[in-house]
Amino acid sequence: MAFSAFASAAPAQEPAPKRRSKIALLLLAPGVLYLVIFFLVPLFTLVTTALQAPTASGDIGQYVPGFEIGNYATVLAQYSPQILRSFGYSLVATVFALLFSYPLAYFIAVKVRHRPLLQNLLLVLVIAPFFISFLLRTMAWKSMLSDESFLVSALKGLSLMAPDAHITGTPFSVIFGLTYNFIPFMTLPLYAVLERLDTRYLEAGSDLYARPFTTFRTITLPLSAPGIISGVLLTFIPAAGDYVNASRQFLGGTGTTMIGNVIDSNFFDLQNYPAAAALSIILMSAILVLVIVYILLSVYVWKTGTEGLL
Amino acid sequence: MTLQEARALGTVMETPAPRPSRARFSLGRWLLPVYSALALIFLLVPIVYTFVFSFNDSLKSNISWRGFTLDKWTNVCAAQGVCEAFGNSILIGVIATLAATTLGTAIAIALVRYRFRFRTGVNLLLFLPMATPEVVLGAGLAAEFLGLGADMGLVTIILAHTMFCISFVVVTVKARVTSLDPALEEAGRDLYASPGQVFWRITFPLLLPGIVAAALLSFALSFDDFIITNFNSGTTDTFPKFIYVSAARGVPAEANVIASAVFILAIVLVLAQQISAAARRKRLAKVQ
Numbered sequence: 001m002a003f004s005a006f007a008s009a010a011p012a013q014e015p016a017p018k019r020r021s022k023i024a025l026l027l028l029a030p031g032v033l034y035l036v037i038f039f040l041v042p043l044f045t046l047v048t049t050a051l052q053a054p055t056a057s058g059d060i061g062q063y064v065p066g067f068e069i070g071n072y073a074t075v076l077a078q079y080s081p082q083i084l085r086s087f088g089y090s091l092v093a094t095v096f097a098l099l100f101s102y103p104l105a106y107f108i109a110v111k112v113r114h115r116p117l118l119q120n121l122l123l124v125l126v127i128a129p130f131f132i133s134f135l136l137r138t139m140a141w142k143s144m145l146s147d148e149s150f151l152v153s154a155l156k157g158l159s160l161m162a163p164d165a166h167i168t169g170t171p172f173s174v175i176f177g178l179t180y181n182f183i184p185f186m187t188l189p190l191y192a193v194l195e196r197l198d199t200r201y202l203e204a205g206s207d208l209y210a211r212p213f214t215t216f217r218t219i220t221l222p223l224s225a226p227g228i229i230s231g232v233l234l235t236f237i238p239a240a241g242d243y244v245n246a247s248r249q250f251l252g253g254t255g256t257t258m259i260g261n262v263i264d265s266n267f268f269d270l271q272n273y274p275a276a277a278a279l280s281i282i283l284m285s286a287i288l289v290l291v292i293v294y295i296l297l298s299v300y301v302w303k304t305g306t307e308g309l310l
Numbered sequence: 311m312t313l314q315e316a317r318a319l320g321t322v323m324e325t326p327a328p329r330p331s332r333a334r335f336s337l338g339r340w341l342l343p344v345y346s347a348l349a350l351i352f353l354l355v356p357i358v359y360t361f362v363f364s365f366n367d368s369l370k371s372n373i374s375w376r377g378f379t380l381d382k383w384t385n386v387c388a389a390q391g392v393c394e395a396f397g398n399s400i401l402i403g404v405i406a407t408l409a410a411t412t413l414g415t416a417i418a419i420a421l422v423r424y425r426f427r428f429r430t431g432v433n434l435l436l437f438l439p440m441a442t443p444e445v446v447l448g449a450g451l452a453a454e455f456l457g458l459g460a461d462m463g464l465v466t467i468i469l470a471h472t473m474f475c476i477s478f479v480v481v482t483v484k485a486r487v488t489s490l491d492p493a494l495e496e497a498g499r500d501l502y503a504s505p506g507q508v509f510w511r512i513t514f515p516l517l518l519p520g521i522v523a524a525a526l527l528s529f530a531l532s533f534d535d536f537i538i539t540n541f542n543s544g545t546t547d548t549f550p551k552f553i554y555v556s557a558a559r560g561v562p563a564e565a566n567v568i569a570s571a572v573f574i575l576a577i578v579l580v581l582a583q584q585i586s587a588a589a590r591r592k593r594l595a596k597v598q
Contacts, residue, residue, distance in 0.1 A: 124581065137360070
């Protein structure tokens with residue numbers, strides 16, 4: 001099964017032991033039950049909530065079980081800009097994160113390989129943003145890019161920016177925030193594959209008179225494909241669902257709302273639970289399609305294992 | 311083996327792959343190091359900003375610089391609600407970590423050591439929460455709790471955090487269980503140790519580094535989670551939620567103080583671990 005190849009990332013050789021399945025059951029049951037109750041049942045609840053109908057009296061926040069497939073059509077019609085924007089923004093942010101991370105990961109994984117302490121210290125710097133609150137990091141960028149900030153007044157002073165232009169509240173700042181916040185998720189899997197890159201292949205390439213770019217394109221890039229795929233998914237999935245960067249208190253504006261923002265506002269402000277649920281299912285399905293494409297590509301096209309993703 | 315040979319071996323073991331011959335493959339000798347340095351500085355900019363503005367003599371909003379003060383550090387709880395939110399985050403993080411680490415470690419051992427049906431199903435169930443956007447996890451749980459008529463608060467946050475931490479624990483501990491030699495446990499059994507003794511005297515201590523790593527990861531994930539928390543917290547504030555809620559009128563500098571202190575603590579721990587690991591590598595190379 002493709003999925004088992006996908007999920008059992010770490011061990012290349014699963015020892016496939018035998019023995020007492022009662023103990024296995026005892027070990028598995030509590031955790032698996034927990035995930036069923038707090039992961040699967042909620043997903044199922046979303047599916048049923050998305051089909052609910054308003055009550056006869058039409059009270060806000062009151063719904064009865066139903067089979068309103070039309071809820072999906074309604075949210076697709078109403079929120080298609082936000083849905084498309086989510087995937088557009090996160091796609092662009094993912095590409096930027098990849099371009100940003102690849103040289104950095106290559107440097108840490110290959111160029112300083114012979115100095116393990118330095119290598120580890122540089123890795124610590126890559127993950128350092130994780131140690132400070134995600135929201136404060138984003139808030140810091142908001143402050144640094146706000147209209148009163150030094151940067152913006154300097155740009156305006158130098159006439160590099162129109163006097164009435166803004167950075168925050170634009171698609172640019174949202175994509176910037178998404179890129180910044182998810183860079184480590186891209187850099188780490190790239191590092192993981194590049195760290196195992198055998199540089200003798202590169203030497204072989206250049207011994208055979210390949211130009212550096214050819215060596216990169218035909219050797220380094222294919223060998224790092226699993227890391228690229230993992231990094232792309234690890235960046236794209238959370239970025240598509242994120243609503244902090246795009247929210248108005250942070251880097252977004254009225255014209256930058258993403259699917260996460262409308263799920264949030266439908267849930268809390270409008271108490272339109274069926275719409276929030278339908279949007280969640282749409283987001284989840286789109287992501288699942290991507291994951292399945294990933295499995296097919298990695299198994300049948302790149303013929304790589306799926307190591308590094310998890 | 312002579313000392314020289316041993317030393318050479320140690321060096322070889324430290325550098326598993328041969329050095330790249332730089333002259334030929336570097337994109338220009340300096341381009342890559344300079345780019346990497348700039349990239350790392352870019353990553354650190356908001357951290358430095360947060361730290362510097364923890365010393366800002368600000369009023370409510372902390373956007374423009376108003377002068378240096380230590381007041382925010384010496385009187386962190388002055389901003390209303392910030393310490394309470396921080397305390398909640400710690401409490402939630404500790405309980406969710408304990409629960410997720412216990413449940414996840416058991417699953418990891420079962421996955422590596424036992425054969426059972428539905429393995430694919432279990433793997434899928436573990437993988438899916440990691441591939442699901444947080445907003446979907448949050449909305450789903452909130453819909454479930456709403457349907458059950460549960461009060462949103464500390465308990466629902468802890469239940470939610472435990473859920474998304476389990477998969478990460480399994481992945482981390484599983485790697486450690488895989489590298490554990492079953493012969494060690496067999497030796498214990500051969501010497502008439504009871505199953506309990508084998509587990510607590512042999513298996514558990516050998517798995518401990520993996521379990522600790524998993525626990526730290528869980529705590530970090532729980533501590534910094536905002537989206538899932540926001541859906542399941544009711545009126546309870548966690549540290550990230552406090553920042554989100556106060557973002558509209560300005561995040562107080564006290565939040566910067568707490569975040570900076572947590573950052574410094576975490577980075578000191580990580581650096582100490584790295585440096586001691588490097589020292590151990592060196593010592594090992596010398597002893598051999």
